[in-house]
Amino acid sequence: MKKKISVIIGILVLAAIIGVVVYVVNMTSDIQDTANSFFNAIKKNDFEKAYEYTSSEFKANTSLKQLETFFRQTSLINYNEAVWSKRTLEEGAGELGGVIRAIDGGEIPVTLKFVKEDGKWKILSLRKEGYGFSSAEVVKGMPSNEELSSMASQSIYELGKAINSKNFSDFYSKISLLWQSQTTKEKLLAVFKTFSDNNIDLTVVKDMKPTFIEKPGFVDQRSILLKGYYNVNEKKYYFDLLYIYENNKWMLLGAGINVR
Template identity: 35%
Template sequence: MNKWLKIGIGVVVVIALGIAAVFYFTSGMVDTADSFFKAVKARDIAKARGYLAEDFKAGTDEKALADFLSRGAILDFKEASWSNRNISGSRGELDGSITTQTGGVIPIKMMFVKEKGNWKIYSIRKPTAGLQSGDASPAAPAKADQVALVKQSMRDFIVSVDGKNMEHFRSTVSTMWQKQHTTEQLNEAFKALMNAGANWSVLNELEPVLAGESTVNKDGVLVVSGYYPTTPRKVHFEQKFIYEGIAWKLLGLNIEVK
């Protein structure tokens, strides 16, 4: 047999073995995804939520999951196809698309972590339909959605400021932030605001004014800054969000009155 033919056959065999290995080691993630979408198709949201990682479940109740699936037409799931599979230790990723009952195709990316020997869904990302930039980071939400994020975060913050305890506020922020700071540490960080004696609840009646265009940086962090039109001094803010599970969650908050 020609030497080059032997080499060619050898290369083909190596490639085939490599592909087979990828499919073998990622089969657990595919099984989890299939089980998740099977539950979604049956409208069994409680069962579908059972395939989520603990961090994902901690910030996503059944209603939030159902709303996300409904908005993205994923509730009409028919079948999934994975064009790219990656695995690194106890983390993995499936990238592909799902087809709906009406024939629509939805690009989707799912990230996984291994918990107690089982693959669990860590996040689900569906790109926003329409015009997008070429950035590989998740696209910034629409301005109206950014305003909604700011208002909700501020409402949760005010609840804790008025109660002089950051426990409620901490329960609403990203898992990443929760892991970085305890309730006691947040109490200390915002102690001055809690003891200022100001009527922070007035902010709930005002519309925040965003400063310029908010973008997602290279680390996947959405930075939204602006102010509340209070008098005689404005309440300026900077809020940082990270995409966790199926939603943007607060990662940092700075407030200044000037």
């Protein structure tokens, strides 16, 4: 009798589990529909239609042109179908993970996050997992002028601290992984030695606002170049700063400083 009861309980538990799985799949079908509709629009080169499936926050950070450029520069433009293997859903937010199967048979891992707006699921962000050195490519818009000014001042301030202390360990830990792969702390110390030899203190720009010589712009989908200067006493501190979007934030990829 006990054995029969345990079997019945097992069946009931299994039924409950199946019910939960079916419930979760049904609950996430709406975000799957949004994702599939989005990629089907991309497949038809209807980027305006695809843009309609994105959230207001997505649109605030990424223009229609940037969205189109992103897809045309990646293999996602060859979308054939999607296979979703990961689904999570919370109140007002959701996430899908899986692979995009391209027309040529290739598979591209992607992750999409969703937010609910006016009762409809909209795409909040899209991540294309990368291969080789880059860990991911993310659709990301241009930061505001205020953010760009802050980025420049902070980067040059951190560089100035390293030069003054003749120790680039902290500065090196804050630059992009890509730049780290191309240089060492010792090389950076040697490159910027002329500043310490001439007692040029770059840390003075910390609370200053730069003047951009050229309008900040994308070098490619994931990097930004800033060119400008600071007025310091009777001199100008010119800079060229290159940033790459890495690990969900803008990281310094290169720096050129000229004081005259």
